[in-house]
Amino acid sequence: MAAQVHNFQKRAVVSSFIFQFPNGPSEKPLVALFKRSDKVSTYRHRIAPISGSISRKDKNPLTAAWREISEETKLTPSTLAFWRTGKPFSFVDESVGREWTIHAFAFRLKASAEGEEGENAIETDWEHEGWQWYDPSAVIHDEIFESSGVPHLRESLRRVWFEGEMNERTGKGLGAALEKLHYDHESGSHELTAIALKAFRDFVIQSQDGMNNASWWEDLRMAAWHLVKNGRESMGAATLNALLVILEEMDEIWRLDSIPQDKLERMLTIIDHHLKGRNSRAALVTKTFASYVQSNFLSEGNQREKLTLLTLSASSTIRDSVVEAYASLDIPTLELRILESRPLFEGVSISSSILSNFQSQFQNMPNKNLVINIYTDAAAALAAKDVDIVLLGADRISRSKGVSNKIGSLPLALSVKHVTPTAKVVVLSELEKVNGENGIIDDQELEDNDPTEVTRTWNAEAVKGADLVVGAAADSEKDRSASTVSVRNVYFEWVPLALVDAFVSGEGVLTDARIHEKANQQEELASQYIDSIPVRY
Incomplete structure (x- = not known):
């Protein structure tokens, strides 16, 4: 007899758990669960988190989660904060003919919205006939939720609230x-x-x-x-x-x-x-960088009075490599051009650190001179004129996307290629920063941080009109139907591999083949140890 073939419809959905911490952030929370109404197509009258399908229009699962939360509870980022991502998992439910892939997320009610105000902040729509707060430990351990909840409710919750299964x-x-x-x-x-x-x-x-x-x-x-x-x-x-x-x-x-x-x-x-x-x-990265400078800028018979480096942000690898490499090279003057790197002004911090290290290490060496010039981020092209090396750090290296580094790195690399084509764009990075394509770390996602890091400088300087813009941004967060104003504070951006002249690591100058090899190794190990984590409930 031939094996029966099941053609289950595949659906990717988000399951968003809303938590509140009535006794403080370090104490045990409560989780909101919603009873599905008789108007929904599946799992009527079952207890569930805020759930919904991921549509093609959604940028990613988290975007879908925010959309479903807004539609079904009226909560917005003004009252709710993203907390955790759960590892996705899949299962088949033959009773509805579906293969579900669950993307679980956890959100926290903001402090001003907790308690009595939190009750009022949540306004359910037609998809639910009620809701209440639950002890998350009870949801995970009490088997009654297997029958009263949607399938694998406990597994979805466990994926974002691991505390329930640990001491x-x-x-x-x-x-x-x-x-x-x-x-x-x-x-x-x-x-x-x-x-x-x-x-x-x-x-x-x-x-x-x-x-x-x-x-x-x-x-x-x-x-x-x-x-x-x-x-x-x-x-x-x-x-x-x-x-x-x-x-x-x-x-x-x-x-x-x-x-x-x-x-x-x-x-x-x-x-x-x-x-x-x-x-x-x-320490090996520093040694390799010194060797790179020696072979590319101090070749036999090519004595230099000055080496000019341009960088931004406060990479510890760059900070340590610059001073140590300079100590080992026969160059009288090191000129450092550093972009101030807003909004946290890491360029100023790294300038201070390098200056301090130089003063302590070279105080008795009059033949060693340090010149530091700090530029605004917008002056990248001006700062790039006649430099020898643009030094970038790396938070990630992707064989398809390039190098992820502090925002401002791409304009800097583009500027130097136009203004000083002979300069080298060098990335100082350890090999372990290579990212594969296993999907654990999303190379498409941008880290958008607290806008107050940007706006507090406006406020401190009493920038004309800043109060109106900041107020409008706050109103937009509360009411998406109004005219919107957003203050973006993206930390990182991608620099294409074509703009990078050399990747300097502790293993030497990395080749494309070595980067690909590391990416493949990560994918294999991730498949073995992460992708294979089983569904428990």
């Missing part, structure tokens, strides 16, 4: 680490990766009581996913690569037939080894 210390620890990573706008990706690896190490220790269960290895891989996706995704390529390599090595230990304590100690040794090795790899 209190482990859940709070991972949650605090994600908050730290997400709101750290000072550290570079190298430092953020170290923070993430230490948090991962803490997770291993705090969750060790569960090592006797097969689900512990699944939780470990899910924790790694959260540290990348819900930490600082835009700067998470290095974290993803580092965690995948660690998971691969830990996997061998996990499979051994030995007591949990022995496994734990060996796994911690692996993590400690990778943490210790990070410092030495950063």
Whole structure:
């Protein structure tokens, strides 16, 4: 008898969980669940988060989530804040002839909207016949929600609220680490990766009581996913690569037939080894950069009185490499041109750091001179005139998109190619920042940050008309039907590979083949350790 073939209709949907924290952000929250009405096409009278299909017009699943929330609850970014992304999963429901792919998201009611005001902020539409707050732990653990909720409600919630399946210390620890990573706008990706690896190490220790269960290895891989996706995704390529390599090595230990304590100690040794090795790899980038300058600008018989470098932002790799490379090169004067890098003025910060390092390292060397010129971001073309090297950092390297770096990097690269075609655009980066195409980190997504970082400078300088613009932007956030004004604070942009002359790393000057090889390695490991995390409920 021939096997029966099922042609299930495939549907990608968003499931958005709205949380409030009545006892403070560090305490246990409540989650809002909505009872579907008899007017919807599926799962009538079942309890569910705010759900809906992802349409072709939606830019991405998160856009669809915001649209559905606005339509079904009237909540907007003025009352609600995006919190977490859940790892997508799929399942088949033969009763409705569908194969669902669930994209779960978590949102937090803003402080002014919580409590009694939060009750009033939510206005349901025809798709629901009621709603109420629930203890999220009860939803995850109480099997009654299997019958009263939509299919895999507990799994969807678990994907965004992992605290429900962990002991209190482990859940709070991972949650605090994600908050730290997400709101750290000072550290570079190298430092953020170290923070993430230490948090991962803490997770291993705090969750060790569960090592006797097969689900512990699944939780470990899910924790790694959260540290990348819900930490600082835009700067998470290095974290993803580092965690995948660690998971691969830990996997061998996990499979051994030995007591949990022995496994734990060996796994911690692996993590400690990778943490210790990070410092030495950063030093290798500096050494390679000095070698690159020597071979390209100080060839035999070519003595120079001055080397002129142009950069922006506060990359620790650039900061350390510039001073150390200059110390090893036979060049009397180093001229640094630095864009101030708004809105946080990282260019000023890196100028201060380099100046401080120079004064301490070269105070007894009169033959070494440092000249720093700081330019506004809009003066990139002027700053690019007659420079030798434009130095860029990298938060991500994509074989299809190019280099993701601080906003302003693309105008700078374009300017120097036009104004000084002989200059070299050099990216200083470790190989671990290469991102593959496994879909964990979305190369299409732009990190749009708090607009007050931009507007507070206007306010401080009493810019004429700023109050009207800021007020209109606030009104637009509350009422999308009004004339809209938005203040955008995008941190990163892509510089195409065609504009980059060299990728300088600890492994040497990277070739296209080496970048592709690293991207392929990430895709293979992600498929093995992240994509394969099973559905539990």
